[in-house]
Amino acid sequence: MDITEYIKLVFTDYTLRTITLGTAILGAVTGMLGSFAVLRKQSLLGDAISHAALPGIAIAFLITGAKDSNVLLLGALISGLIGTFWIRGIISKTHLKSDTALGLILSLFFGFGMLLLTFIQKQPNANQAGLDKYLFGQAATLVESDVWMMAIVTGICLFVLLLFWKEFKILLFDADYTKTLGFNTKLIDILITSFIVLAIVLGLQTVGVVLMSAMLLAPAAAARQWTNSLSVMVFLSAIFGAFSGVFGTAVSASQNNLSTGPVIVIVAGVFVLVSFIFSPSRGLLFKQIRFIKNRRDLKLHKTLAFMYNIAETHENISHPHAIKILNNFQGYTKATLQKLVQKNYVKLDGTMWSLTEEGFKIASNLYNQQNDNNE
Amino acid sequence: MSKQIAVKVDDLTVAYNYKPVLWDIDLEIPEGVLMAIVGPNGAGKSTLIKSILGILKPIAGSVSIYDKPYEKQRQLVAYVPQKGSVDWDFPTTALDVVMMGTYGSLGWIKRPGQKQKKAALEALEKVGMLPFKGRQISQLSGGQQQRIFLARALVQNASIYFMDEPFQGVDATTEIAIINILKELRKAGKTVIVVHHDLQTVPEYFDWVTFLNVKKIATGPVKDIFNDDNLTKTYGINYKVSIQE
Numbered sequence: 051m052d053i054t055e056y057i058k059l060v061f062t063d064y065t066l067r068t069i070t071l072g073t074a075i076l077g078a079v080t081g082m083l084g085s086f087a088v089l090r091k092q093s094l095l096g097d098a099i100s101h102a103a104l105p106g107i108a109i110a111f112l113i114t115g116a117k118d119s120n121v122l123l124l125g126a127l128i129s130g131l132i133g134t135f136w137i138r139g140i141i142s143k144t145h146l147k148s149d150t151a152l153g154l155i156l157s158l159f160f161g162f163g164m165l166l167l168t169f170i171q172k173q174p175n176a177n178q179a180g181l182d183k184y185l186f187g188q189a190a191t192l193v194e195s196d197v198w199m200m201a202i203v204t205g206i207c208l209f210v211l212l213l214f215w216k217e218f219k220i221l222l223f224d225a226d227y228t229k230t231l232g233f234n235t236k237l238i239d240i241l242i243t244s245f246i247v248l249a250i251v252l253g254l255q256t257v258g259v260v261l262m263s264a265m266l267l268a269p270a271a272a273a274r275q276w277t278n279s280l281s282v283m284v285f286l287s288a289i290f291g292a293f294s295g296v297f298g299t300a301v302s303a304s305q306n307n308l309s310t311g312p313v314i315v316i317v318a319g320v321f322v323l324v325s326f327i328f329s330p331s332r333g334l335l336f337k338q339i340r341f342i343k344n345r346r347d348l349k350l351h352k353t354l355a356f357m358y359n360i361a362e363t364h365e366n367i368s369h370p371h372a373i374k375i376l377n378n379f380q381g382y383t384k385a386t387l388q389k390l391v392q393k394n395y396v397k398l399d400g401t402m403w404s405l406t407e408e409g410f411k412i413a414s415n416l417y418n419q420q421n422d423n424n425e
Numbered sequence: 426m427s428k429q430i431a432v433k434v435d436d437l438t439v440a441y442n443y444k445p446v447l448w449d450i451d452l453e454i455p456e457g458v459l460m461a462i463v464g465p466n467g468a469g470k471s472t473l474i475k476s477i478l479g480i481l482k483p484i485a486g487s488v489s490i491y492d493k494p495y496e497k498q499r500q501l502v503a504y505v506p507q508k509g510s511v512d513w514d515f516p517t518t519a520l521d522v523v524m525m526g527t528y529g530s531l532g533w534i535k536r537p538g539q540k541q542k543k544a545a546l547e548a549l550e551k552v553g554m555l556p557f558k559g560r561q562i563s564q565l566s567g568g569q570q571q572r573i574f575l576a577r578a579l580v581q582n583a584s585i586y587f588m589d590e591p592f593q594g595v596d597a598t599t600e601i602a603i604i605n606i607l608k609e610l611r612k613a614g615k616t617v618i619v620v621h622h623d624l625q626t627v628p629e630y631f632d633w634v635t636f637l638n639v640k641k642i643a644t645g646p647v648k649d650i651f652n653d654d655n656l657t658k659t660y661g662i663n664y665k666v667s668i669q670e
Contacts, residue, residue: 089515145442213534220525224511226480227577230504231529278516278561 056300066303069189072197073295073314076253079204081269081291082211083249085284086242088270089222094149095134095243097263098156100250102133104163104259107184108170117180119196119255126184127251133159134247160259187258189299189310200252207245211284218242219280257311268318269294275329294318351416353386354395358413361405368410370402428455429491431585431616432477437486439469439476446472448640450486454618456584459611460633461621461647465660468638470620471507474587478504490585500529503583505574507590513563519573520558523548526580548576553602568599575603585616592623604630627651 060070087096103126110125111117133155140151167182183191211218220228221238229235246266253262273287298314327335361369387403390396395409405413434452438445447469454460462470475481477488479495490498503526526548527541549555552572557565565573571591578586588607592600607617607630621627627634627647634651636642636659643655 089512091512216528216531216536217533219517220528223515223517223522223525224506226475226506226510227504227525228528229480230478230499230502232499233528233533274516278518280516283516 056304060300065190066299068192068194068197069303069310070296070299072192072200073189073256073299073310074292075197075200075204075295076249076256077265077269077291077293077295077314077318078288079200079207079249079291080253080265081273081287081289081294082284083207083242083246084266084268084270084291085273085280085287086218086222087246087266088274089280090242093267094152094156094263095137096246096250096266098137098152098159099130099134099247100254100259100262101156101163102159103127103130103251103254104184105129105159105166106132106163107254108163108166108181111170111181112166119191120199122184123251123254126254127247129159130247130251131244134243163259183258184254185258185260186309187254187256187261187311189256189302189314191255196255203248203252207249210241210245214238214241215281222280257314261311261315264315264318265291265294268315268322272318272321272325275325275332278331290318290321294321349386350389350393353390354409354413355416357396357403357405358410358416361410361413368397368404368406370399370404428457430454431456431491432618433489433492434473434477435487435489437473437476437483437488439472439481439483445639447476447483450637450641452635452641452644454616454633454644456616457611457614458633459607459617459619459631460635461619461627461631462635462637463621463624463627463659464637464642468659470637471589473637474504474589474618474620478502478587500581501584503578503581503586505578505586505588505591508567508571508574508593510589513565513570515562517562518558519554519560519562519565519569520545520549522562522573523576523580526577529581544580544582545576548579549573551579552576552606568595571595571599571603575606579606583615586610586618588617588619590620590622592621624656 060066084096087093106125106127106129107122108125109129110122113125114121137148137151137155140146140154141148144151146154170181180188180191217228217233217238220231221233221235221242225235225239228238250262250266253265257265269287269290270283272290273283276286277283294314294317298317299310301317302308302310302313325333327333330336357371360371387396387398390409391398393409395406395412397404397406430453432452432454434450437447437450437452439447450473462473464470472481476483476486477495479488488495490501495502520542523545524537524541527537527544531537531541546555546558549558552575554569554572554576557569562570562573571594575588575591578588586607591603595603607619610617611632619631621631628651631647633645634647635644636650636655638659638661642659643650
């Protein structure tokens, strides 16, 4: 299947359109909220919440006996919220650190959820088949009403985000200070956390309990590499998340037997990898290039400064020196000198090297210039 | 002295679990002083400031600002937290951080506009950081970050300033720049309370001092109470400092 054919199919085929749209919206909203989770250093919270949602799904099924996705997600929402508040309670009431509290709640709730799932599978109710799909998600089960639900939640989330942008931002940066300004930090905190829980619950059907946290973290981690502005980061993160959804769906639809959720997560992972390597300011590649360039510049400066020092002891600034003299003292390479010749700072006369007028001027200003650069 | 009392602390007691960190603190800070809070590590200096500002919840005691409860007088109070209390890799600029000082007066939802931006730029100018307004905050040196925090508090245009170790990890130039701003604030009639570590500079920088070690040891004018006796009581060892007149 070629690309144009696939794009045509996205617009005409009901299932493909629903899944593409659903995963794109999901990616956008989790990416958006994920920025906040990452900046609050609550990356693991998403993982704990999604795992904590599992028993809610099972209990909702046990009570209603039906597999209506909205009811199940409501159960997930409730148990996710309970898990979140228990985590906060453990952190504030005991000496335990947040990673311990997160790990504890994550595994306890997940274990309980698995227990319930196996119990449900032993039941004679024929309806129970497929409940375990919530573990890794199954995008194919998405229907139009699910997408509508996602779109509405995303819309509300966006609205609240824009409304309380200033409050969210200052709380993320400096919570104590925010309190002294008279803001109810608890309220802002609950607002952010509730939306994170909501976004995670929305994605359980598509991506599943186990992988959901990657949808939250990967787009945000990638976006952080490209910008130093919070608004741009949130925007980029939403875009990365949406594209992970679209590309992931495309890859899994074009191959047989590729589960959509994991593919989406892998695509998001590729975004992270590319960002870590190629981002201009924070990426590994450009960091290394800058490092090498700095070292080279330093070598040139060192040579130039040394020639300047010995030139000052002579009447004529362009007094020539054999490379041996330059070499013996500090071990300069010919390559460095040749580069200086290229820049017209140094002149080569037979086997003798000498400073030019320009080189002398540059050298005498070298340290002043460097100070300027540092400031 | 017939000066008005700017900050009054009554019976303030703070405990983490069972261990008291502050024990029954009574404190009156007159208006217009530049006061140092000194004491050894773990004496509760930062805790005192945080409890006064309502960041920490005391188990007993009350705080009033100009004879009214602190909660009603927040707009009169500005806070400079310890530099290390935030993540400086946060994606924002120096100007943006200083603008945060205007958020309190704006209240909920309302966004900062031109007026707030102008105030922030003026504050940046005052601390000598105007050329760095667009700089990502992780690209600033420790001293510059401290100045940004100071500017953020200046924007609040408060009457009382609480500062948690503003001289920590800054170079001599920044220290002088900061102390000059603090002295200017005092000249303008503001009250400035500073958690301070360097005992040598207390007589030079401050005119009022509080000795703290879980309990309040002493409080008053530097020239009257900054002596070996109080230092020994606070730090537990015989402290010799020369008091510069």
